[in-house]
Amino acid sequence: MSAWTETADRVFTRRFEPVNITVTAVLGGEGVLVADTRCSVQEGHELREELTKLTPLPVRWVVNTHTHFDHMWGNAAFDAPHQVPPADFWGHENMPDLDPEDPEFAEFRAYLLREGGPEWQAKLDELVVRKPDHLVGREHVLDLGGRAAELRHAGRGHTDNDLVIWLPDAAVAISGDLVEQSGPVAFGSDSFPLDWPATLAGLAELTSPETTFIPGHGDPSGVGFLREQQEFVTEVARQIRTLHADGVPVERAAEAGTWPIQDASHFADAVKRGYAQLSGELP
Numbered sequence: 001m002s003a004w005t006e007t008a009d010r011v012f013t014r015r016f017e018p019v020n021i022t023v024t025a026v027l028g029g030e031g032v033l034v035a036d037t038r039c040s041v042q043e044g045h046e047l048r049e050e051l052t053k054l055t056p057l058p059v060r061w062v063v064n065t066h067t068h069f070d071h072m073w074g075n076a077a078f079d080a081p082h083q084v085p086p087a088d089f090w091g092h093e094n095m096p097d098l099d100p101e102d103p104e105f106a107e108f109r110a111y112l113l114r115e116g117g118p119e120w121q122a123k124l125d126e127l128v129v130r131k132p133d134h135l136v137g138r139e140h141v142l143d144l145g146g147r148a149a150e151l152r153h154a155g156r157g158h159t160d161n162d163l164v165i166w167l168p169d170a171a172v173a174i175s176g177d178l179v180e181q182s183g184p185v186a187f188g189s190d191s192f193p194l195d196w197p198a199t200l201a202g203l204a205e206l207t208s209p210e211t212t213f214i215p216g217h218g219d220p221s222g223v224g225f226l227r228e229q230q231e232f233v234t235e236v237a238r239q240i241r242t243l244h245a246d247g248v249p250v251e252r253a254a255e256a257g258t259w260p261i262q263d264a265s266h267f268a269d270a271v272k273r274g275y276a277q278l279s280g281e282l283p
Contacts, residue, residue: 004054007220008170008212010147012054016043018116019070020182020217024174025051026167028144031060034087035165035174036216037074040123041082044074048083059083061142063151064091064132065176065216066159067098068188069108075130090142091132092153092161098129136163152206154178155199156192157233158185158216164203173207174214179229181218184261187270193240194277196233200226232260236267240274250275 004012010027016038024035032055037044051059064072078087098105112120142149150166158177165174177186178199187193204226207213214220236259243253253271254264276282 004050007214008167008172011167011170011172011214013214013220014050015218016047021070022215022217022219023047024165024214025054026144026147026149026165026174027055027057028147028149030057030145032057033061033063033142033144033149033165034059034078035063035214036065036071036176037062037078039070040073041076041126041128042123044077045082047074048077058085059087061144061149062087062089062132063149063163063165063174064089064095065164065174066162067091067095068159068177069112071176071216072131073127073129075132076128079130088134089130089132090134090136090140090151090163092163093135093137094159094161095131095135096161097131154202154206155195157196157199158188159190160192162199164206166206170212171208171210172212172214172220173203175203175216177216178203179213179215179221179226181215181221181225183217184266185229185233187236187267187273189269189273191269191273192277193233193270193274194237197230197237200230200233204230235260236270237274239267240271241278243271244275244278 002015004014007013012025013022015022026033038047059078062078080086109124136151138153140151147169152164152166154164162176162178209223212220213226239257243257248256254268259267
């Protein structure tokens with residue numbers, strides 16, 4: 001667990017294990033906005049305790065940059081009865097509901113228990129998924145007391161519910177997993193690889209050349225790093241289109257492609273999702 005770093009004026013970042021997630025705390029005149037809450041209610045409690053060491057201001061807003069477990073399963077620690085009054089929870093309107101009875105959730109739970117170790121049993125036993133109830137379409141502005149936080153949906157990429165927090169007074173964009181610094185951007189089973197390049201281009205347009213981008217995983221970086229990320233996802237999208245046009249079967253495409261990194265398995269879901277878009281199966 002690292003220490004809080006003041007990345008910009010009253011904007012603090014900290015990286016937490018597991019999964020090396022980057023959490024951001026934005027201090028306003030009337031409270032704290034927290035971007036993402038870690039992987040479990042237990043980890044959310046730890047986060048809340050660490051925030052009390054940073055500032056006496058209450059956490060009034062929790063913003064989830066997208067729906068994945070490592071960014072929102074700690075939400076309940078900032079809700080009643082754990083925090084009174086509770087925070088307001090914000091996310092994008094496309095965030096799906098999580099049904100614990102859903103077979104996909106059961107499969108994911110088994111994966112966490114298998115890959116994450118025995119400590120995940122306790123985390124999953126106490127799991128309460130607190131989905132945001134304040135939902136954003138294209139954009140919404142929060143008044144934090146003397147400073148604005150603009151919640152923006154730049155487009156589809158890592159998911160269809162990626163939400164960016166733009167702080168114009170600090171030239172900071174809290175970008176979630178649209179931008180990752182600690183490793184290559186992740187293409188999951190809910191990603192949109194063909195849309196991702198345009199989304200990052202839109203993200204660059206709504207910010208400024210001096211912008212600091214806070215990633216979902218890793219350390220804050222500048223506009224040059226955003227351009228590198230855009231080149232990466234652009235090349236992935238180009239490869240997918242070429243493979244599809246050449247008639248390479250989807251089950252062979254990942255191994256047949258020439259990718260920005262050598263690990264072809266990293267692009268397996270990107271190929272499946274891209275092919276589904278190109279064939280019309282995925283809107």
